[in-house]
Amino acid sequence: MSITLPIALHDPQWLFTLFQQLDLGDRFFWSRSVDARALVGVGQAAAIETTGPERVSSAATAWRELRRDAIIEKISTDLPAYTSGPVLLGGFTFDTLTPRTDLWQNFPDGLLILPYLLFHSDEDKAGLTINALVDATDAYEQRANAVIETLQRLSHALQSTSAPSTEKPAPTNEEFITHNLLPAEQWKNQVAQAVEKIRAGEFEKVVLARAVQVEQANPFDVDATLQRLSQSYPGAYVFAIQRGSRYFMGATPERLVCSEDGQIQTMALAGSAPRGTTAEEDEHLGNELLHSEKNQGEHQFVVTTIRDALSTLCSRVWVADAPHLLKLKNIQHLETPIMGDLLPGHSILEAIEDLHPTPAVGGYPRLPALAAIGADEHLDRGWYAGPVGWIGTGGNGEFAVALRSGLVEGRQATLFAGCGIVADSNPESEYQESCLKLQVMLRGLGGEK
Numbered sequence: 488m489s490i491t492l493p494i495a496l497h498d499p500q501w502l503f504t505l506f507q508q509l510d511l512g513d514r515f516f517w518s519r520s521v522d523a524r525a526l527v528g529v530g531q532a533a534a535i536e537t538t539g540p541e542r543v544s545s546a547a548t549a550w551r552e553l554r555r556d557a558i559i560e561k562i563s564t565d566l567p568a569y570t571s572g573p574v575l576l577g578g579f580t581f582d583t584l585t586p587r588t589d590l591w592q593n594f595p596d597g598l599l600i601l602p603y604l605l606f607h608s609d610e611d612k613a614g615l616t617i618n619a620l621v622d623a624t625d626a627y628e629q630r631a632n633a634v635i636e637t638l639q640r641l642s643h644a645l646q647s648t649s650a651p652s653t654e655k656p657a658p659t660n661e662e663f664i665t666h667n668l669l670p671a672e673q674w675k676n677q678v679a680q681a682v683e684k685i686r687a688g689e690f691e692k693v694v695l696a697r698a699v700q701v702e703q704a705n706p707f708d709v710d711a712t713l714q715r716l717s718q719s720y721p722g723a724y725v726f727a728i729q730r731g732s733r734y735f736m737g738a739t740p741e742r743l744v745c746s747e748d749g750q751i752q753t754m755a756l757a758g759s760a761p762r763g764t765t766a767e768e769d770e771h772l773g774n775e776l777l778h779s780e781k782n783q784g785e786h787q788f789v790v791t792t793i794r795d796a797l798s799t800l801c802s803r804v805w806v807a808d809a810p811h812l813l814k815l816k817n818i819q820h821l822e823t824p825i826m827g828d829l830l831p832g833h834s835i836l837e838a839i840e841d842l843h844p845t846p847a848v849g850g851y852p853r854l855p856a857l858a859a860i861g862a863d864e865h866l867d868r869g870w871y872a873g874p875v876g877w878i879g880t881g882g883n884g885e886f887a888v889a890l891r892s893g894l895v896e897g898r899q900a901t902l903f904a905g906c907g908i909v910a911d912s913n914p915e916s917e918y919q920e921s922c923l924k925l926q927v928m929l930r931g932l933g934g935e936k
């Protein structure tokens with residue numbers, strides 16, 4: 488049973504903090520400041536957990552079953568268009584080839600949660616959805632009273648606390664102790680070996696990732712981290728998924744797929760350069776990136792693969808003629824927007840199944856590149872570089888690729904970054920590029936003033 492009520496627009500960060508105080512269970516955060524869309528969930532009315540290579544298609548089947556007998560009420564027409572009604576939030580692992588370690592305990596291969604409460608907003612409307620799994624034996628009056636009591640507590644919390652400052656939280660004064668999971672020289676050797684394999688014709692591109700462990704004396708402040716990320720990366724998808732004492736969170740620039748009324752939008756994002764310290768230097772670095780054969784090659788693998796994947800799912804596919812620059816705070820990328828008209832009967836989960844992993848996070852051709860990642864990377868990627876996002880009714884939803892991300896627990900965090908390796912990659916430059924990508928979460932956590 489799912490009921491959506493209109494609610495006043497509120498700062499989603501604030502709702503995230505209030506939901507902690509209500510003590511209703513794990514929290515979920517999703518927002519992209521530029522399109523003013525946010526979803527903030529708490530608690531669990533139902534969960535779909537899947538395993539194995541079929542983790543996405545099994546989730547699609549389970550979601551169809553869960554929806555089949557749903558009673559869906561919308562108490563107004565003045566509600567956000569795509570996020571009203573039951574919405575599942577969650578994600579999937581990057582792959583199911585690499586053995587999982589303790590690091591990703593409680594993050595199954597596939598997990599989509601129907602939260603107990605979901606605050607959702609677009610530019611000018613907001614809604615609060617209350618979900619509950621109810622069966623014929625339920626003491627419905629008691630259940631209804633529990634919901635009323637929760638809503639009263641939420642309303643009280645909204646009235647009695649003031650909205651947090653919209654200022655970006657200052658960096659913490661804490662000392663970070665950082666530790667490469669794989670020593671830097673070893674990672675660079677891996678890159679050099681991948682280049683050899685590419686030159687020997689084993690595959691054409693592979694994305695190799697690395698992880699850094701960060702520790703400080705006091706627990707990391709997850710709420711302040713989300714606020715820093717949202718303010719520093721307004722164009723990024725800022726997300727957090729809590730599983731007990733752990734949060735998987737980040738600010739990723741890469742949309743995997745957005746589906747609205749049968750229209751899907753995706754992008755090829757690959758090829759990187761630092762930002763300049765002056766406008767001239769920045770323009771120069773951007774022009775170099777646009778004209779770099781190495782980066783254009785790395786990018787084209789992604790464009791071609793996405794176009795091919797969409798051709799079986801869509802009646803029409805539109806790909807921009809050439810990539811443009813996506814300029815982020817400390818790094819710039821090549822980006823090609825791609826759109827398509829989904830064939831009737833297809834949903835966002837089918838699009839994810841076909842698109843993921845794109846060569847922006849896996850490689851090209853897909854299978855030998857994934858085998859090389861599994862054999863050579865020595866890293867449990869878990870949900871890093873996997874799809875994270877939400878799905879609503881009618882096949883609508885949005886998923887991003889979980890980059891610029893990390894797993895945060897108490898005083899410790901494990902942060903991830905990867906780089907596309909092609910025949911003319913240079914191990915030292917790739918290492919430097921991975922450091923730029925890691926900076927997103929390092930600064931988010933309050934480090935690197």
Ligand SMILES: C=C(O[C@H]1C=CC=C(C(=O)O)[C@@H]1O)C(=O)O
Pocket residue numbers: 694741756757758759820846847848890891903904905906907924
């Ligand atoms: C794999 C990552 O970035 C991808 C997205 C943009 C640019 C990339 C690159 O230039 O290598 C990567 O393909 C990461 O941030 O961990």
